[in-house]
Amino acid sequence: MQTSPPRQPTLDEVAARAGVSRTAASRVINNLPYVSEAKRAAVEQAVRELGYVPNPTARALAGRRVGSVVLALSSDQPGLFADPFFAEVTVGISSFLEQTELELVLLLADTARGKERLRRLLGSRRADGVVLMAVHGDDPLVRLAEQTELPVVFGGLPLTGTPRWYVDPDNRGGARSAVEHLVRGGRRTIAMITGQPDLQAAVAREQGFREALTLAGLSPAALAPGGFTQAGGEAAMARLLTERPDLDAVFAANDGMALGALRALRRHGRRVPEDVAVIGFDDLGEARYADPPLTTVHQPVRALGHELARVLLAAIEGQDPSPLILPTRLTVRASAP
Incomplete structure (x- = not known):
């Protein structure tokens, strides 16, 4: 009586035995990086215990560069x-x-x-x-x-x-340096035009803004969302002027919003920097050609x-x-x- 050859274990069985995902098991078997040492050891042990033999065609595909x-x-x-x-x-x-x-x-x-x-x-x-x-x-x-x-x-x-x-x-540190500069310049009623709240860059820049004010013994004059757009910055600046007409400085979380803020301040008859100082974040080409040229946090x-x-x-x-x-x-x- 002819017996059928023993069934070869599958990659899924190796992954289950090792207690890892199929993806992690595949990475170990194909000798690819970004797998922890613990997972690598577990997969290698499972391969030995099950007698798993990798498919040479699959291994060749795994190592192929697309370009x-x-x-x-x-x-x-x-x-x-x-x-x-x-x-x-x-x-x-x-x-x-x-x-x-x-x-x-x-x-x-x-x-x-x-x-x-x-x-x-x-x-x-x-x-x-x-x-x-x-x-x-x-x-x-x-x-x-x-x-x-x-x-x-x-x-x-x-x-x-x-x-x-x-x-x-360094979003947080950059924002902190901007506010520290405003405080050193004698500004005390400092507002912020914030970015999109579901972006980490916006959150970190707001954290840096708040930290610098706390260290200076100050509180935020007001915050207004600008959505990281020039139009949003212009609208936010108009709202800030209504809410806090006494503000003497504003930090915008990017240059686009800062440029919009400059337009709103000009439209409302506020002089920059005599009445209100403005700082942005990015230092892109438009910043140096703004009216007046924009003080901003430079990121490379x-x-x-x-x-x-x-x-x-x-x-x-x-x-x-x-x-x-x-x-x-x-x-x-x-x-x-």
Whole structure:
């Protein structure tokens, strides 16, 4: 009587025996990085106990390079690339990738359809890695990034959790330096135009604003949301002037809102900086040509893109690069001398 060959154990059985996810088991078996030592040891033990033999074709596919990386933005705003911040970051990423054979693919992933496209792309391994930016609140893209076998580098921290790889400016410290400058200049009634509350950058900048005032023995004069847009900044400044006509300074969480604030102040007959000092955050090209030129927190936006690409390439090559917090500094101009 002929006996059938013994059934080979499956990857799912290895994962179950090791007490890890199928993705983690696959990473260990294919000798890929970003798996903890404890999980790696558990999977290796399960492989030995079960006698699991990897499929050579699957291993070859796992090690194959596609030749592209994805810049995924959790935003579908029509004016996204009119915002010089994202344009500068993209230039930084692209200029670094010119030194490699990797191509850059842009994917807008704010809508359900966009997120599904990214999920399919990651699941089919049609990219070597991902830079993920503009992550809002409890964005499902964060969970998607945790589940993929591909390396993912975050441009800016998500609102919850700390990913393995990220590059972020010192949002909190930069905001604190802006308010400290206003206090040193004798300003005491200081308001803030805040960004989108579901973005970590906006939250961190508000924290820095509050910390600096607390250390100076002051309280916020008022806060008004501006949504990180010029129109939002202009409307927020108008509301602040109605709520606190005695304010003598305003910190805006980005340059666009600060430029809108300058327009509103001019429309209401307030002199800058004599009546109200204004400080922004970013130090993009428009800041130096504002009327008056804008004092702002400088963050190295193009360098941010460059570092995102560098960290991602290191991860793709099997290294474990350290996350980065890039320094910021205050650039003093006429709006808040």
